[in-house]
Amino acid sequence: MIEIANLSKRYDALMVLEQVSLDIHAGEIVALVGSSGSGKSTLLRVIAGLTDIDAGSVTINQKLVLNEQTSLPPEERNVGLIFQDHALFPHLDVYHNISFSGVSSQQEIETIARQLQIDGLLKRFPHELSGGQQQRVAIARSIAAKPSVLLFDEPFASLDESLKHALLSELQQLIKARNMTAIFVTHNHREAFALADRVAFLHQGSLAQVDTPEKIFTQPSTEACAEFFSRGHWLTETELQHLDGGSYSNGRYFLRPDALSLSVDVVDGTRTTPVTVKSKTYLAPGYQYEVATDNIEIKNLRVNSHTELKIGQVAHLIIFSERLLPFIG
Numbered sequence: 001m002i003e004i005a006n007l008s009k010r011y012d013a014l015m016v017l018e019q020v021s022l023d024i025h026a027g028e029i030v031a032l033v034g035s036s037g038s039g040k041s042t043l044l045r046v047i048a049g050l051t052d053i054d055a056g057s058v059t060i061n062q063k064l065v066l067n068e069q070t071s072l073p074p075e076e077r078n079v080g081l082i083f084q085d086h087a088l089f090p091h092l093d094v095y096h097n098i099s100f101s102g103v104s105s106q107q108e109i110e111t112i113a114r115q116l117q118i119d120g121l122l123k124r125f126p127h128e129l130s131g132g133q134q135q136r137v138a139i140a141r142s143i144a145a146k147p148s149v150l151l152f153d154e155p156f157a158s159l160d161e162s163l164k165h166a167l168l169s170e171l172q173q174l175i176k177a178r179n180m181t182a183i184f185v186t187h188n189h190r191e192a193f194a195l196a197d198r199v200a201f202l203h204q205g206s207l208a209q210v211d212t213p214e215k216i217f218t219q220p221s222t223e224a225c226a227e228f229f230s231r232g233h234w235l236t237e238t239e240l241q242h243l244d245g246g247s248y249s250n251g252r253y254f255l256r257p258d259a260l261s262l263s264v265d266v267v268d269g270t271r272t273t274p275v276t277v278k279s280k281t282y283l284a285p286g287y288q289y290e291v292a293t294d295n296i297e298i299k300n301l302r303v304n305s306h307t308e309l310k311i312g313q314v315a316h317l318i319i320f321s322e323r324l325l326p327f328i329g
Contacts, residue, residue, distance in 0.1 A: 001026040001181050002047070002149060007056030009042060016042045018205045020056070024149075027179040029172070030210075031192035034202035035228065040185045041153055043202070047183065048081055048151050049074035061148050080142035080150045084157050086134045088126040094137050095122040101145035112140045115174055132163045139167075143174060150175065150182040156191065168194045189229050193217070201225050223254070226325050232256040233301055243293065244271040244319050251328035257288060257304040259323035262315040264307060272316035275301070277309050291317065 002024040009017040017039045024030050032040040045051040047058055049065065049072060057067040060079070065072040074081075088097050098109050113119040116136045126134055135155060142150055156164045172195050175182050186192055192199045193213040200210045201224075209221045220226040223234075233255045237248035266272060275291035278300055286306040293301070301317070309315055 001028070001061065002183075003057075003059040004043075004047070005057045005059075007043070007046065007058070008054050009039075009046065009051065010054050016205050017046070017053075020202075020205075020207050022200060022207060022210065024181060024183065026181055027176075028198065029175060029182045029184060029196045031184045031186060031196035031199045032202060033186060033189055033192045033199055033228070036187065038202040039205040040187075040202050044151050044153050044183060044185050047077075047149075048079050049077050078148040080145055080147035082135075082138050082142050082150065082152045082155045084154050086126070086138045088134060088137055088141075090126050093123050093125050094118060094129070097126070097137055098122075098140045098144050100141060103146050104144040109140075109144055112143055112174070115177075116140050116170055132159055132167065135159065135167065136170075139171060139174075143178070143180070148181065150180055152182065152184040152186075154186055156186075164191070165194070171195065189217075201228065203228075220254075220325060223252070223327055226254045226327075230256045231302065232259075240319070240324075243273045243317065246271060246319070246321060248321075249326065249328050251326055254325040254327070255301070255319070256323065256325070257302050259320050260301060260303040261318045261320070262289060262291070262303055262305040262307050262309065263318060264309070264315055266316055267318065270318055272318050274314055275317045277311050277313050277315060280309065280311055291315070293317070 004020060004022045007017050007020040020043060032043060034040045042051060046053055052071060053066065055068060058065050060077060064070060065077050095109065098113065110119060113122060116139060118133060118136045118140065121129065121133060156167060168191060184195055196213060198210055199213050199216045201208045201216060203224045209216055209225050217229050220229065235253050235255060237250055240246060240248045240253060273293060275293050277289050278292050279290040281288045286304055287308060289303045289305060289309065290300045291303055
């Protein structure tokens with residue numbers, strides 16, 4: 001469906017994209033994630049025809065739309081663009097915003113509006129809508145145009161969490177029901193996991209890993225990938241051995257908060273080390289603690305636990321070795 005091959009883009013001395021290759025299948029939703037400046041929005045703009053390249057190519061539906069010699073304009077690529085700012089036509093009501101492309105029938109437009117819960121707003125104008133309603137209209141307009149691919153550039157960044165969650169669910173159902181192909185740019189990995197079939201992680205302009213949400217979270221291929229998807233701590237095998245007396249291969253290990261637990265009592269048959277609670281935050285349905293060990297080589301650790309402890313209290317730290325992310329070598 002979409003073939004991106006050896007794509008490179010430079011702004012003066014800054015390499016924004018470097019040798020990026022990615023194949024996206026028909027009917028697939030792929031999320032592009034990465035920190036600010038990683039190149040994800042630039043990649044989306046390149047696919048859309050809004051930014052040129054220095055090397056590489058883009059093919060959509062077996063049609064070459066971009067290489068070093070050729071660049072089809074956006075209107076000839078049959079892509080739908082949805083941005084954070086909605087870009088609705090202020091002089092048109094909701095119905096005529098959605099139907100602007102003239103591709104979908106009245107019945108199709110009304111069906112899309114109903115699925116996005118804006119069927120009661122079709123006679124209103126953009127200034128009469130909330131931010132969430134305006135974004136629903138922008139999505140409906142793009143879907144009604146029946147593009148080959150939908151391109152989303154952080155469309156929900158300004159929305160509150162509850163509204164964002166509802167829109168993600170509605171959007172996924174709409175796209176899947178129509179077997180559409182979509183690329184969704186976000187810096188929020190929770191959005192990516194909720195929506196995408198696969199997640200592509202960009203780091204400093206290079207594509208570091210492309211996998212299912214579950215695999216990219218549980219088996220990150222690079223240290224940068226591990227850090228992006230969760231807060232945590234890096235410990236060496238020596239530091240881990242000091243903590244629980246276990247045997248670990250040489251390397252660095254990433255410990256997410258769920259790889260650690262706290263217990264008031266010593267658990268028989270379990271290796272533990274005493275720690276002191278330094279801070280405490282309630283994160284429903286449990287707590288997040290920062291604890292300190294007596295080992296001066298190891299800094300404070302962040303731990304998730306359902307056990308309620310007091311600041312200054314001594315507890316026993318348990319490490320779940322099967323949840324560690326090893327980077328050996």
